[in-house]
Amino acid sequence: MKEPNLQKQTASNPAEMERTRNRKVYVPRVDIYETKESIVLLADMPGVDEGSVDIMLEKNVLTINGTVEPVGFPEHNLVYAEYDTGDYQRAFTLPEEIDQNKIEATVKNGVLRVVLQKAEKSKARKIAIKAA
Amino acid sequence: MFGPVWRFGRIVDLMPEVQRLQREMNRLFSGVSQPFSQDFPAINVWSGEKEIIVSAELPGADPDGMDISVVGESMTLSGGRNPEALKEGENYHRQERSSGRFSRTLQLPFRVDAANIAARYGNGILHITLPRAEADKPRKISIKAE
Numbered sequence: 001m002k003e004p005n006l007q008k009q010t011a012s013n014p015a016e017m018e019r020t021r022n023r024k025v026y027v028p029r030v031d032i033y034e035t036k037e038s039i040v041l042l043a044d045m046p047g048v049d050e051g052s053v054d055i056m057l058e059k060n061v062l063t064i065n066g067t068v069e070p071v072g073f074p075e076h077n078l079v080y081a082e083y084d085t086g087d088y089q090r091a092f093t094l095p096e097e098i099d100q101n102k103i104e105a106t107v108k109n110g111v112l113r114v115v116l117q118k119a120e121k122s123k124a125r126k127i128a129i130k131a132a
Numbered sequence: 133m134f135g136p137v138w139r140f141g142r143i144v145d146l147m148p149e150v151q152r153l154q155r156e157m158n159r160l161f162s163g164v165s166q167p168f169s170q171d172f173p174a175i176n177v178w179s180g181e182k183e184i185i186v187s188a189e190l191p192g193a194d195p196d197g198m199d200i201s202v203v204g205e206s207m208t209l210s211g212g213r214n215p216e217a218l219k220e221g222e223n224y225h226r227q228e229r230s231s232g233r234f235s236r237t238l239q240l241p242f243r244v245d246a247a248n249i250a251a252r253y254g255n256g257i258l259h260i261t262l263p264r265a266e267a268d269k270p271r272k273i274s275i276k277a278e
Contacts, residue, residue, distance in 0.1 A: 006172045029228040044229050046189035046256035076178035083174035110191035110256015
C-alpha cells in the first residue's frame, strides 16, 4: 500500500508565473465534492485567515491565493524545524457553468471552504444545419 | 616512498564525498525520498531561556478534541479530524486531505512546569508554550577569587 504523504507539497511552478515576493509557495491539499446544486472545495491552508486569502474566478478557472506571514518569536531561537511557512496558490478549471454571483467562501481553523453554486442549466438548443 | 601513502590519504578523504554522491544518486532514482519526516503533525520548536515553544500545523482540527499530556521529559500531542460527511448523491472529485487520529510524542530538552503549559490554537496552527521547571533552571555559580 502506498504510504500517504502527509506533508504539504511545494509548488513546482505556481500558476506558471513568477512572484514578486521571494517566498515559498505551497500547493494546498484540497477535497472537492459535488452536490446537486453546488461544487464544494475544501483546502487545507494553515496560517491563513479571512483577510489573507483571495479567491478569483475568471471564466471557469478558479484561483486560490493565500498569504501567510512568517511566525517568529524574537526572544527564541528556532532549534528544530520540520515544516516551513509560505504562501498558498492553486488553480482549478471548473467542470460546469458556475453562477459567478453565488460564490461563498469561509475560512475556519485554517481550512478554506468555497461553495460554488451551479448556474441554471442553459437550455438545450437545436442547431439547424443548412445545406450549402 | 612517502608519495603513495600521501596519495592514499587523499583517497580516504574523498570517500565520504563519494558516499554522499552515491546516496544522492540513489535518492534521485528511487523516488521514495521524503523531504521531511513522515511523523504527523510536522512540528517546529523554538527554544528560549525560560521556555520552549512547539508549533504544529493542524488545519481543521477540533481544539476540544486535542490532548496534550506531559510525563517527565516527554510530551504527547494527540487529536484528529473527521472526514467531511457526504450525503446521498454527493461524490468526490478529488480527496487529498487526510483525516483520522494522530498521536505524536516528543522528547523535551528539560523538565517542564506542567501546571503552566499554555496552548493556543488559531488559523489551524497550534502553539504550545512549555516553561522550564523552576528546579531545572540553570543556576549561576559565582567564582570567588582567592
